[in-house]
Amino acid sequence: xxxxxxxxxxxxxxxxxxxxxxxxxxxxxxxxxxxxxxxxxxxxxxxxxxxxxxxxxxxxxxxxxxxxxxxxxxxxxxxxxxxxxxxxxxxxxxxxxxxxxxxxxxxxxxxxxxxxxxxxxxxxxxxxxxxxxxxxxxxxxx
Numbered sequence: 001x002x003x004x005x006x007x008x009x010x011x012x013x014x015x016x017x018x019x020x021x022x023x024x025x026x027x028x029x030x031x032x033x034x035x036x037x038x039x040x041x042x043x044x045x046x047x048x049x050x051x052x053x054x055x056x057x058x059x060x061x062x063x064x065x066x067x068x069x070x071x072x073x074x075x076x077x078x079x080x081x082x083x084x085x086x087x088x089x090x091x092x093x094x095x096x097x098x099x100x101x102x103x104x105x106x107x108x109x110x111x112x113x114x115x116x117x118x119x120x121x122x123x124x125x126x127x128x129x130x131x132x133x134x135x136x137x138x139x140x141x142x
Contacts, residue, residue, distance in 0.1 A: 036075040040122040042139030044069030046088040049132060064088055071122060071137055080115075082124070084135075091126055091135060 045065040055061055070085040082091040096115060116123045120141035127134050 036073070038073050039142045040071045040073065040137070040139035041142050042069065042122075042137065043067050044071065044084060044086065044088060044139070045134075045136045046084070047134050048089075051132075069137070069139070070142075071124075071139055073117070073122070082135075082137075084137075088135065089133075091128075 043066070046062070047064075048062040050056075050059055050061050064086055066086050069088070072083045074081045074083070078095045080094045080096055082094070084090065094115065096117070113126045114123070115126060122137055122139040122141075124135060124137040126136075
């Protein structure tokens, strides 16, 4: 082989390695991508407890707990939407910290809530309406 053929092969090999490293290093977390759509699978639960005497056929108490649920997350700007399987209501327009991918705090009259999306893992504990509705999720990115 000629010297310039060897140099050319080395250059191509180096470029291929760099492309592979760059591809593998691509962000998996929605905080680093805009817009973002991702699906996560794992444990989900939801409960909606109506005040005593206020339950109706249109507004019943509801409890769902599954180990094979799915959550599809969409993000546009800093607003996130969470769409759940198994007839669990969606959570919409949540603002997560763009640097950490976390939401932690109080929403209106709700208690403390925590949503973390990091390293392909979704951890969600979300309370709405003074404990009337509670969502939880412990899922991995598909």
